[in-house]
Amino acid sequence: MNRAEKAALQLQAVDVLRTLKETRTYDELAAETGLPAGDLNRYVNGHVLPGVERAKDVVGGVGREMLAEELAARIQLDRDGYVDNSQVVFDQALLDLVAPVAAEAFAFERPDVVLTAATDGITLAAAMASHFGATVAYAKKSKETAVEEFIESRQRLESGIELTYYLPARAIDTGDTVLVVDDLIRSGETQELLLDIAERAGAEVGGVFALIGVGDEGMRRAEQRVDAPVGALTRLE
Structure with missing residues (x-):
């Protein structure tokens, strides 16, 4: 992974965290991600970027779970099975x-x-x-x-x-x-x-x-x- 790809991943992790923060407190977000609330505050507010390994965990782990839940909440399935x-x-x-x-x-x-x-x-x-x-x-x-x-x-x-x-x-x-x-x-x-x-x-x-x-x-x-x-x-x- 080159520097540009690392930076893109870190910014994507911030986007995920900001999306999660819209409906959660920092303490709730800390409980879901396993990351300190203080660190989350700094990421969400743009003061610092998460490290590459932490960014991978956020995007591929927490981000996946969050988006799966969001998709499920938005999908409607009728009695005939049409989506x-x-x-x-x-x-x-x-x-x-x-x-x-x-x-x-x-x-x-x-x-x-x-x-x-x-x-x-x-x-x-x-x-x-x-x-x-x-x-x-x-x-x-x-x-x-x-x-x-x-x-x-x-x-x-x-x-x-x-x-x-x-x-x-x-x-x-x-x-x-x-x-x-x-x-x-x-x-x-x-x-x-x-x-x-x-x-x-x-x-x-x-x-x-x-x-x-x-x-x-x-x-x-x-x-x-x-x-x-x-x-x-x-x-x-």
């Missing part, structure tokens, strides 16, 4: 905080491209790409008029519906490392289409990440497909 996550995917500030936490918690390799499916995954993909300094690409269910060459992936779903995604061929280069992200993973069908696109492009998959994992099927299918970290920040049964 309303609009309070999450429309909040770019929250997603900007998710990116460094997910990167630290799941140890994703720095990607060249963050790949998602239009539309709900776009805001998360933008946050992840910004964090890593990567480009963002999103596959659509229809071809863009001005684009001549596409990478195409097609799959017949269990329901009998045939789903096809298209990505402009220039979006991913051969040898690129691709991080596949989405707002939600349930059956894993969308993620398999995105992984197929990455493979057709000759790219290496550096991981699969979702904000919300519903059940185990999608996560299991992704884990069987790639030799890279697979994770979701919060899980629903």
Whole structure:
């Protein structure tokens, strides 16, 4: 980790602590993090930055737990099992905080491209790409008029519906490392289409990440497909 990366991590830890402090006293925050209240006060108020190892613990540990709780509180699940996550995917500030936490918690390799499916995954993909300094690409269910060459992936779903995604061929280069992200993973069908696109492009998959994992099927299918970290920040049964 170079100096710039260390500084970025330390600042991300401060962002996490400031977010936590909005709804907690310093004593409560100290109890949750295991850090002295006096140190927390200095971090939150910008007087000093936490050390690198302490910053890692905050971002990858406490930050992950805090964001998982926040996501769970914002998600609504109806009686038919449909998930309303609009309070999450429309909040770019929250997603900007998710990116460094997910990167630290799941140890994703720095990607060249963050790949998602239009539309709900776009805001998360933008946050992840910004964090890593990567480009963002999103596959659509229809071809863009001005684009001549596409990478195409097609799959017949269990329901009998045939789903096809298209990505402009220039979006991913051969040898690129691709991080596949989405707002939600349930059956894993969308993620398999995105992984197929990455493979057709000759790219290496550096991981699969979702904000919300519903059940185990999608996560299991992704884990069987790639030799890279697979994770979701919060899980629903």
